[in-house]
Amino acid sequence: MTELIHHPAFLFIVLIVLLSIAAALGAIVMQRVIPFAEDARDNYNVVQGATLTLLALLIGFTLSMAVSRYDQRKNYEEEEANAIGTQYLRADLLGAPGAAQAKALLAEYLQLRIEFYKTRNAHELELINDKTALLQARLWSTALTAADARPTPITALAVSGMNDVFNTAGYTQAAWLNRIPISAWMLMIAIAFFSNLMQGYGVRGVTGRRVLLFVLPVTVSLSLALIADIDSPRGGLIRVVPQNLLSLQQSLRPQ
Numbered sequence: 001m002t003e004l005i006h007h008p009a010f011l012f013i014v015l016i017v018l019l020s021i022a023a024a025l026g027a028i029v030m031q032r033v034i035p036f037a038e039d040a041r042d043n044y045n046v047v048q049g050a051t052l053t054l055l056a057l058l059i060g061f062t063l064s065m066a067v068s069r070y071d072q073r074k075n076y077e078e079e080e081a082n083a084i085g086t087q088y089l090r091a092d093l094l095g096a097p098g099a100a101q102a103k104a105l106l107a108e109y110l111q112l113r114i115e116f117y118k119t120r121n122a123h124e125l126e127l128i129n130d131k132t133a134l135l136q137a138r139l140w141s142t143a144l145t146a147a148d149a150r151p152t153p154i155t156a157l158a159v160s161g162m163n164d165v166f167n168t169a170g171y172t173q174a175a176w177l178n179r180i181p182i183s184a185w186m187l188m189i190a191i192a193f194f195s196n197l198m199q200g201y202g203v204r205g206v207t208g209r210r211v212l213l214f215v216l217p218v219t220v221s222l223s224l225a226l227i228a229d230i231d232s233p234r235g236g237l238i239r240v241v242p243q244n245l246l247s248l249q250q251s252l253r254p255q
Contacts, residue, residue, distance in 0.1 A: 005185055005228050006235040012225035015189070019196045019217035026200025027213055041202075048198045055191045059223050062188060065180055066231040072175045073233060073240045077117065080168040081244035084110055087161040088252065093154050098146035102158075105142065106165075109135050110249055113169070117242035120234045136166055176233045192220045 004011050084106060091102040112132050119125050143162045147155050199216045229236030 002182060005180075005182075006232055008225045008229040008232060008236045011228050012221050015192070015221035015224055016217055018189075019192055019220055020214060022193045022196035023200035023213045023217055026197040027203055028200075030197070030201045044198075044202055048195075048202060051191065051195050051198060055188070055195050055220070058184075058188050058191060059220075059227070062180060062184060063223075063227050063230075065184075066227045069175070069178055069180075070230050070238070070240070072178070073172070076168065076172040076175050077240055077242055078244045080113060080165075080172055081242075081248045083161070083164045083168045084113070084245075085248050085251075087158070087165050090158045090161040093158040094143065094146035095150055095155075098142055098149075102139065102142050102146075102162075105135060105139050107249075107252060109139065109165075110245060110252070114242050114245050114249065116172075117240060117245070125234075132169070136169075139165070180227070180231050188224065192224070196220070 004014060088103060088106050091099050091106065093099075094102055109132070112128055112135060116125070116128050116132070119128060139162055143159045147159050196216055200213055203212050229238050233239065
């Protein structure tokens with residue numbers, strides 16, 4: 001289930017097949033096993049309306065959760081670019097030769113952070129995280145060496161900025177791991193299944209019956225696939241573009 005929601009296109013295919021089967025089961029199997037009585041139409045409409053309303057509310061709340069997480073990832077990308085850019089300027093406070101070394105390492109670190117946002121490959125992501133951890137250690141060592149050589153409030157400001165760079169990277173990592181819980185997905189899919197089952201059960205004698213059987217599966221599948229796309233940082237079409245990091249990299253190149 002976890003792998004499925006990481007790939008919204010596959011999730012859409014699975015859902016449209018599953019929900020279409022549910023609608024067909026309601027129209028073919030349930031109507032034969034439990035024949036639909038027209039005098040029970042009013043009660044059926046109440047139950048069906050309540051089920052569809054609950055499904056709509058769950059989809060709405062989950063979409064709101066996904067959008068808020070997407071916005072959080074965008075905000076942390078901006079904060080990370082600001083922290084790296086500020087520290088690049090503060091690196092001059094470390095003095096020679098620490099300033100030149102820190103700037104070179106920050107430029108390399110910036111490229112790794114851009115690759116972190118762009119990659120979709122799990123193995124490449126693991127390598128990027130390993131390189132980032134090693135580079136953070138080198139940056140911190142450079143800052144500590146300069147602080148030991150010149151223990152002044154100005155140098156402390158540069159060391160504090162380096163800590164901000166590392167903190168924003170940690171916040172970004174946490175935001176990318178913050179996903180909609182699997183239990184919420186299972187609940188939505190279960191309610192969607194029963195909603196389509198009821199939809200198929202109540203379409204006998206309705207004009208355009210075959211069309212009605214597939215309208216709800218398609219719309220619900222598209223809605224859930226959209227939520228999964230927004231919630232998936234790497235597997236979907238809607239992704240956070242590191243535009244602030246790229247702009248920072250462009251501004252640093254002439255120097």
